[in-house]
Amino acid sequence: MQQTFCQETVYDPLYRHEIKALPHELELFQSKTLRRLKFLSHYGTASLYSPIMHSRLDHTIGVWSVIARFFPNDKELRLAALLHDIGHLPFSHAVEKTLGFNHHANTEKLIREGEAARILKKHGYDGEHIVALLNENTPLTSKTSLLGADHFDSFLRDAYLVGGIAKEPWELIQNIRFSGDFVETDIETGLHIMEAMVVDHNAFLSPLAIAIDGLLAKAVAAYAKHQEVKLSFIEPLTNYELIYHLQTCESPEVKELMNVVLWEPHRICIHETPAKERLQVEVKKVYDKEVLVGGRPISTLSEEAQEKLRKVKSLQKTYYVSYQ
Template sequence: MAYSQEKLVEEKVFKDPVHRYVHVRDRVIWDLIGTKEFQRLRRIKQLGTTYLTFHGAEHSRFNHSLGVYEIIRRIIDDVFDGRPEWNSEQRLLSLCAALLHDLGHGPFSHSFEKVFDLDHEAFTQKIILGNTEVNRVLTKVSKDFPKMVAEVIAKTSPNKLVISLISSQIDADRMDYLQRDAYFTGVSYGHFDMERILRVMRPKEDQVVIKQSGMHAVEDYIMSRYQMYWQVYFHPVTRSAEVILTKILHRAKHLYQKGYQFKHEPIHFYSVFAENITLYDYLKLDEAVILYYFQMWEEEEDLILRDLCVRFMDRNLFKYVEFDPAKEYKKLSELSTLFAKAGLDPEYYLVVDSSSDLPYDFYRPGEEEERLPIQLLMKNGEVRELSRESQIVDAISGKRRTDHKLYFPADLLKDDSSKKNIKKQIRNLLDL
């Protein structure tokens, strides 16, 4: 029997709080889960610094990746199987791409990427195509199979249907993380009727479509996503932790480039600081490593690095006020001057952070980040874009919401004998 068709003697199951069970029968999937690159995802949190706001948010990219795989498995085996529009030969490709779609995430994911100008999707492709255990498993399917999986994740595959299963405005990735993140943060916003959505999904040549009868379940899904972004993902306390995290990494990189002698040398960071990180070095980085250095840097001579690390590790976060950069740029300039006079480097202690989300959009050719719309399959066989049928979705389509906050260490702005007048001016400007 070909490796691609090989089944386990007995089905393996993972107990899961969202899907109850994750079922694995394919030998290829079981072998991929056992690779060291996939096991590394146990040491990468799904929600980065959110655990400092919602204490239950300790779940990992490993949990989520298994969840996305399970949703795709159910769609293919329970809904698409036997339908003439679905090519069963694409089953293993879909399952592998679902399982491996987050393989390249680094520690604290998006914050880490922004500081060092990295791309987790590019690293996912490098892991799949490089000298890795994952690549060796995929190559046993066929010589070109790793490339096929990488192309699905990169959204360059000619198989648009498989891409839409994993990456679209209603995909397995989003359906898992909304429910999983809601469960572990303890909120109710992310819940929607996934069972109904799966039942009304249908394969078309270029993407998954939703039967007209499932429109209200999709409306609920979109509103759940909207609420999760503003109540959980963009929570201002989480953003405060992200601000401090990114400033620690910026400070450490700055000190390294200036030739600063660390008490505890950041050997795991050398290549990323030098902007020539290899795949081997990247895979050595996880959140346990990052937190180890933060703990060591609490004893550094550099006062800024030391203070920021203590704040992060002890959860003494920055406070915030509402801020409009377009209207209050003069205030920001004045505050920066006063912070410097007070002995607080505004580069690290006065930070504007902005969050922005577009809950749903229709296809706008040529625009950056083109979005494949959700299509409804009408009773007469016609396919229509969701916002044409749903008044709720039409009301939010194309409407981007942006929120700005100004973060600062309120505890360092209290009265003291040396900078009393300056700090009073700062507090007045911040309305403290």
């Protein structure tokens, strides 16, 4: 599945809607900063062993199209949606979480300086305003437990491609609106959206996905030590470039880790107890978001919604990884 560009319009097949892009948005679409996201997997290291291959650009365009659909005249919010993920590292959260990077800080840096900043300034936009929007509660995202456009797209896009939802995203989006900063809908649609959240989390936080995250991060750290470079070398890379660096490294440790990650994941063993030589990996964060129904969080109206939130929260675990 992919979005298609035709002159000044962008069609997203997930929602089956076509959005007219503004001139500065088209220029950003054509920039290297945005194009790089086409070569970052939205599904992280899970894309290495599953058929789920959509990119972070696919997700970005989806989020932007949702914002543009419901807030067509809010040009700065549309820009925030378009630029909200440009600071992601290769394989998205996988390496970032383990090695201590912060893609939010990297995103802000790229908005303030570099190619995106030049395009914003050329068209009369202040990058600081866009950064501020990314740090406030907006329909794009928030620090609350309520759902915004960013996670709405992530849940539906991932779950649809996994094959785990009863209604397709284009049907669900017909029944939502925004109440202030948050997605509001009816109980039936809300439960479908929250089921997508559960399906998504079960897939990208599966023990195997978390194990491969940890092994890939270990390979990156070993590479940086062997090559005597700072870990920050990975920040501008794509998935493919990072894999090339790691596969061509002469370090036996890096070679063995990459052999397991890329070619022999069946050798991976996942345990619930620590032991010598086992790599500890953790699920520290989940995205347990809920929609509004009649102005109230759906969990206050539905026991089924409460159970879906519990399922997602239960995935916060620690595993111990080895390979044979």
